[in-house]
Amino acid sequence: MNSDTSSSLAFTLLQWQGLDQTHQALWRTQSAMPQPKRLQLADDTLSAQAAYKLICEGSALVWRGDFHNARQLMLALSRRLERAPRKNTKAASAPAAVFPHAFHLHRQAQAQRSRLLSSILIELDAQWHCTLRRAPDWSEACAEAWGPVPTQAGAKTVLIPLRELLGAVGAHEWRKAGVEIAALGKNARIHAQYGVFSPVRGEYLDLVAKAEIPAAGKAVAWDIGVGTGVLSALLLKRGVQKVLATDMSERALACAKDNLKRLGLSARAELLQADLFPQGQSGLIVCNPPWLPGKAASLLDQAIYDEDSRMLRGFLQGLRGHLLPGGEGWLILSDLAEHLKLRTRESLLAWIDEAGLEVLGRDDIRPRHGKVQDREDPLHAARAAEVTSLWRLAAKR
Incomplete structure (x- = not known):
């Protein structure tokens, strides 16, 4: 699946008044949270109730107190949101006829929750260090996620939502540990980098592991939207001699390169930055596009939401012209x-x-993730009925 379109970051300069002086810091414009309109200094004396009121009124809080107290405040705000009446629970749990309205309500609620919990801001220096009391040194995780801090307009610090900071640290730990992929063999792991979707839902890999590879695709296969490189690795493990993989995201290409190297498959893989297809033709072209039409609100969302089904439709429309005979x-x-x-x-x-394609066959599998059984999930009715498919397509005869 495609991820962010670039690993480079852009920053803007924020200024605000506090303690009788003007403060300034950089703000990452690629943050999932919009640039705050009002900034206010906050510390350990601020109660959760007062913080909630300020945030609801549109203020973001630049934290100057104890680091662990900032985390406790975020947890308190999260509990407050969980206790709030869930107006759409009944509708979203009803039969599928209430969709898509219930889905849009769910996304709206998720966005509101994200905005509120992302309003606690932590100030980091030019080496991604935090000077707050009891703050851990997470500079390595930050540099891994966001690269170097630029020198811009004299600002010496960067403001990061605490929620995003914790996300970068979580991604760093997941990257170190990796995700075991049984389809790749014993103890084989895929290590997802920050902003690249991890293959935690492995049922679609079972489909690829079992599907018969066409004779025309055994020499060279293409992986469109390489992501972590897990599909490229699986095709190579199954005996495809070479894989050419594409992605728009520099971050995804770097992640795939790292994983293929870890698995000892680099020599048989070529990675190319491209929008969908490279030049030429192949006997097997594999694509795992984002599964839901919709606008992405974050880096990881871009692996889930495909606005106007652009990638799905682009893959289908271009496939026939890139398939070898028998592919x-x-x-x-x-x-x-x-x-x-x-x-x-x-x-x-x-x-x-319309793309001049025909369906040769379709293999289906049920998802195994926990939300399938979670009846409290607003989307449970849809998730319980979900099926993942591998569609085998060919040019019409």
């Missing part, structure tokens, strides 16, 4: 969008037909 395109796609009423099966089949 196949493998489209890996969940039908969750259909159950959420965001896309119909008829639309998907029409796009396939």
Whole structure:
């Protein structure tokens, strides 16, 4: 799946008044949280109730107290949000006829929660160090996620939402540990970098591991939207001689390169920054696009949401012209969008037909993640019915 379009960062300068002086710091413009309009200094004397009121009124809090107390404040705000009445719970848990409205309400609630919990800001210096009392040294995780801090307009610090800081640290730990992928062999692991979607849902890998590779695709296969490189690795493990993988994201390409090197597969893989297809033709072209139509609100969202189904439709429209005779395109796609009423099966089949393609076969598998059983999940009705499929496509005869 595609991730962010670039690993480079952009910053703007923020200024605010506090303690009878003007303060300034850099703000990452690629942050999932919009640039704050009002900034206010806050410390350990601020109660959770007062903080909640300030944030709801549109202020972001620049924390100057104990670091662990900032984390406790964020947890207190989270509990407050959980206790708030869930107005759409009944509707979202009802039969699928309430979709897509219930889904849009769910995303709206998620965005509101993210905005509120991202309003506690931590100031870091030019080496990503935090000078707050009891602050851990997470500079390595920050540098890994965001690169070097630029020198800009004399600002010596960067403001980062505490929630994003914790996310960068979590990604750093996940990257070190990796995710074990049984389909790749014993003790084989994939290490996802910050902003690149981790293959924690492994059922689609089982489909790729079992599907018969066409004779035309055994020499060279293409992996469109390489992400972590897990599909490229799996194709190579299955005996494909060479894989050419593309992605728009520099971050994803670097992640895939690292994983293929760890697995000893670098010599048989070529990575290329491209929007969908490279030049030429292949006997097997695999694509696992984002599964839901919608606008992404963060880096990781870009692996889940495909605005206007751009990547899905682009893959289908360009596939025929890039297939060798006897070649196949493998489209890996969940039908969750259909159950959420965001896309119909008829639309998907029409796009396939209009692209001059035919369906040779389809292999299905049920998801195994915990949310399938979670009846408190507002999207449970759709998740419980979800099926992930590998569509085997070919040029119409």
